[in-house]
Amino acid sequence: MKKNKSNFRIEIVIISVILLLGPVTGLLLSKTNLLDKIVFLNTLRPNVDVYKPVALNYDDEIIFSSTKTSDLETLLNQISLNYNNITNLEKLPNFSLLSLPKDLSNIEPTSRRKEIFLSSILPLVVKSNLDILNDRKILCEAIKNKDNKKKEEIAKKHYIDLSKIEKLMIDNTLIRKIDIVPISLVMAQAAAESGWGTSRFALEGNALFGQWTWDKSKGIQPKFASDQKAVVRKFETLSDSVKSYLLNLNTHIAYSSMRAKRNRDCNQEKLISGYELANWMGNYAITRDEYIKLLRLIIKKNNLVLLDNLI
Numbered sequence: 001m002k003k004n005k006s007n008f009r010i011e012i013v014i015i016s017v018i019l020l021l022g023p024v025t026g027l028l029l030s031k032t033n034l035l036d037k038i039v040f041l042n043t044l045r046p047n048v049d050v051y052k053p054v055a056l057n058y059d060d061e062i063i064f065s066s067t068k069t070s071d072l073e074t075l076l077n078q079i080s081l082n083y084n085n086i087t088n089l090e091k092l093p094n095f096s097l098l099s100l101p102k103d104l105s106n107i108e109p110t111s112r113r114k115e116i117f118l119s120s121i122l123p124l125v126v127k128s129n130l131d132i133l134n135d136r137k138i139l140c141e142a143i144k145n146k147d148n149k150k151k152e153e154i155a156k157k158h159y160i161d162l163s164k165i166e167k168l169m170i171d172n173t174l175i176r177k178i179d180i181v182p183i184s185l186v187m188a189q190a191a192a193e194s195g196w197g198t199s200r201f202a203l204e205g206n207a208l209f210g211q212w213t214w215d216k217s218k219g220i221q222p223k224f225a226s227d228q229k230a231v232v233r234k235f236e237t238l239s240d241s242v243k244s245y246l247l248n249l250n251t252h253i254a255y256s257s258m259r260a261k262r263n264r265d266c267n268q269e270k271l272i273s274g275y276e277l278a279n280w281m282g283n284y285a286i287t288r289d290e291y292i293k294l295l296r297l298i299i300k301k302n303n304l305v306l307l308d309n310l311i
Helices: 002-021 023-029 069-078 110-144 148-157 167-177 183-194 200-205 238-251 253-262 274-280 289-301 304-309
Strands: 062-064 095-097 231-233
Touching: 062 069, 069 110, 095 110, 110 148, 110 167, 110 183, 110 238, 148 167, 167 253, 183 238, 183 274, 183 289, 183 304, 200 231, 238 253, 253 274, 274 289, 274 304, 289 304
Parallel strands: 062 095
Antiparallel strands: none
16 A cells, blocks of 8 residues: 555656646657656546537638649639638638649748748648547547447557557547647648658658658658668658658657647647647657757747647
8 A cells, every 4th residue: 555655646746747847848758658657647537528529611622733833822822821821710721732843942032932831731731630630529429428339440540459458548548649739730840851841752752741661662762861771651642641640649659758748638629739749749850859949940930839729
C-alpha cells in the first residue's frame, strides 16, 4: 500500500511540473515517450459526452492542377481563397489542388509565393482533419454506448491494433490517438518540410512533409542521406500526403508525448494551439530544438494561429 501511495505522489508531482513548466518540459519530453507511460494518466476514464458535430456547407468540389503558378493564382483569386481571410468554414471554398505548379519557386516576392502555397493547401488540411474529427465522434458514441464492434472498425481504419492494447486501456488509447492536429502546426510543418512547396520531393512526389520509407519503389532517392536505404515517400496527390502525415503523428511511437500533451476528452471542443503543441515536435527532425523554434516562427510570422479556430 505504501508503494502505491508513493507512486501516486510521484505521478502528481510529474503532472504538476508539466503544467508549470509547459514549453520547457515540452522540449525535454518531446524526445521521449514518458507521458505515454505514466499509469496515472493512462488509467483515467475518458469523458464520453459527445460535443456538437461540425457541419460543412460545401458546394461542388473544385479539383485543380496546373504547371503554371499564374493559373493557380488566378483561380485562387476567382474563388476568394486567401488563408489570411478565412475566418470560418463557410468562407472556405471546396478546393482540392492535386499537385503544386512546377514554377512555384520562380514567384517573387517571397511573400507572394508563401501566400499562394498556404492558401492552396489550407482546404486539404481542413478536410483531412475533419475526416478524423468525424471518426472521433463515431468513436466517442461507440465508447458511450459500449459498442465494441464500432470501436474495432474505427481502430482498424486508423491502423491501430487493439490486440496489442490492454482491454482497460483501449478507450483511453483510442481517444488519445484519433484526434486532429492543429491546422497552424500542419501548415507550418508543410512549409518547413517542403521549402514552401518548392522542394524536389514536393514537386515530383507531392511530398509535403518529408516522410521516409524503406521501399524504394514508393519514394524518391535524396541526393544526400544518412541512410542510403531510405527514400522520401511519394504520393499520388497532395491530399494523400496530408492524410499520411496525420496518420503518422497519430500512431507513431515517436510522437506519443505530443499526443499525450494534445489529449482531450470527447466533450472538450477546445484543442491545444499549434503554437504550443509545436514544443512537443522535437522528434520530427534531427535539429530538434531548432526545428521547434522554426515551426513556432513560421506560425507566428504568418499568423497561422488564427486558423486553429476553424475547427
